[in-house]
Amino acid sequence: MYPFFELKDFNSFAISAKAKTISTAESIKFLYQQCLYAKNNQLPSLILGEGSNVLFTEDFDGMVILNRIKGIHISNQFKYWHVYAASGENWHHFIEFLMNNKIYGAENLALIPGCVGSAPIQNIGAYGLELKDLCEYVNVLELSTGYILKIQAKSCRFSYRDSIFKHEYQRTHVIIGVGFKFAKQWSPRLTYDELALFNPKTVTPQQIFDFVCNIRRKKLPDPIITGNAGSFFKNPVISKNKAEKIKKIYPKYFPQYHQVNSGVKLAAGALIDQCGLKGFKIGDAAVHMHQASIIINQNRATGSDVVKLAKHVSQTVAKYFNVVLEPEVRFIDRYGEMNPMDCML
Numbered sequence: 001m002y003p004f005f006e007l008k009d010f011n012s013f014a015i016s017a018k019a020k021t022i023s024t025a026e027s028i029k030f031l032y033q034q035c036l037y038a039k040n041n042q043l044p045s046l047i048l049g050e051g052s053n054v055l056f057t058e059d060f061d062g063m064v065i066l067n068r069i070k071g072i073h074i075s076n077q078f079k080y081w082h083v084y085a086a087s088g089e090n091w092h093h094f095i096e097f098l099m100n101n102k103i104y105g106a107e108n109l110a111l112i113p114g115c116v117g118s119a120p121i122q123n124i125g126a127y128g129l130e131l132k133d134l135c136e137y138v139n140v141l142e143l144s145t146g147y148i149l150k151i152q153a154k155s156c157r158f159s160y161r162d163s164i165f166k167h168e169y170q171r172t173h174v175i176i177g178v179g180f181k182f183a184k185q186w187s188p189r190l191t192y193d194e195l196a197l198f199n200p201k202t203v204t205p206q207q208i209f210d211f212v213c214n215i216r217r218k219k220l221p222d223p224i225i226t227g228n229a230g231s232f233f234k235n236p237v238i239s240k241n242k243a244e245k246i247k248k249i250y251p252k253y254f255p256q257y258h259q260v261n262s263g264v265k266l267a268a269g270a271l272i273d274q275c276g277l278k279g280f281k282i283g284d285a286a287v288h289m290h291q292a293s294i295i296i297n298q299n300r301a302t303g304s305d306v307v308k309l310a311k312h313v314s315q316t317v318a319k320y321f322n323v324v325l326e327p328e329v330r331f332i333d334r335y336g337e338m339n340p341m342d343c344m345l
């Protein structure tokens with residue numbers, strides 16, 4: 001028999017759920033031992049960074065392993081800085097560390113919650129930059145052997161909010177560190193609308209860092225005050241034909257289109273907003289009043305409140321636009337990660 005441990009403080013949604021046991025891994029060896037212990041005792045195991053991209057839909061009948069493996073190492077080469085960060089480092093602290101060491105290039109990704117080791121999993125992105133633009137390789141622990149493998153970035157299959165770590169490597173490998181490469185010759189990334197106002201010849205990395213931090217603090221609910229997991233849904237990519245049809249019916253909606261290789265990416269938040277769902281709530285879960293892509297925990301929302309609300313949102317968007325919204329947040333049920341689409345239909 002195990003005592004039950006409260007998970008509310010370990011997920012940014014601040015959803016109350018219980019785990020059978022929780023342990024904190026500060027070394028690769030301990031993390032591996034904990035994974036083996038769980039396996040030998042037929043317990044499901046779940047590696048957590050800072051819990052900013054998960055939704056506990058019910059109690060978790062297994063062992064949560066908090067990854068707190070730390071360490072950053074810089075190597076100086078002719079034209080580049082190569083930086084290795086252990087997976088349990090906080091992402092924003094890592095960016096501050098880079099800024100303090102005059103290593104530039106990651107500033108557009110400032111203030112994204114979570115750990116360095118979680119960043120490759122969904123190829124985090126913001127303000128025109130994605131992790132894949134900086135990543136050189138990812139080090140993983142292969143659970144079947146205990147070996148540490150180096151996966152070069154080109155083999156990580158990074159794409160929009162996706163990578164190999166959500167697929168083949170999801171249950172079999174744990175990320176233990178990430179290698180980054182930064183050109184010493186810095187050039188600003190100003191493609192995103194709000195950053196386009198800066199002059200590329202005079203802007204400094206510190207200005208971009210400050211701007212991104214300010215804008216995120218203004219726009220996004222702070223999980224310390226209001227439970228949330230950032231954008232709940234991915235921005236859907238649809239065919240050009242379908243986008244044209246939507247544009248005809250909702251002409252004002254046109255500015256929300258972004259062209260991508262195989263189709264058109266729509267802003268999920270704009271679709272939800274067009275359905276009049278800002279502020280809509282079920283139980284204590286609500287669509288954020290200003291950022292429709294974000295679901296918040298107003299106080300005592302349960303995982304089930306959030307699932308019901310997400311389902312309502314996705315069904316309403318499907319009805320109005322015939323567009324399927326897919327959750328970006330990872331759903332964790334009693335036995336571990338589940339397919340969120342099973343809850344949306």
Ligand SMILES: Cc1cc2nc3c(=O)[nH]c(=O)nc-3n(C[C@H](O)[C@H](O)[C@H](O)COP(=O)(O)OP(=O)(O)OC[C@H]3O[C@@H](n4cnc5c(N)ncnc54)[C@H](O)[C@@H]3O)c2cc1C
Pocket residue numbers: 012046047048049050051052053054067087112113114115116117118119121122123124125126173174175176220221222223228229230231330337
């Ligand atoms: C306010 C807010 C704003 C956000 N803004 C953005 C944004 O702009 N862009 C963006 O891309 N994301 C954003 N996010 C989402 C989130 O910050 C990222 O997905 C982040 O990388 C999650 O990190 P984490 O450590 O909290 O991961 P967790 O939530 O702890 O884990 C996420 C998943 O990864 C698995 N996992 C964690 N660590 C490991 C590991 N070492 N090895 C293998 N599997 C592991 C977990 O089991 C889980 O399935 C935002 C979230 C919030 C709350």
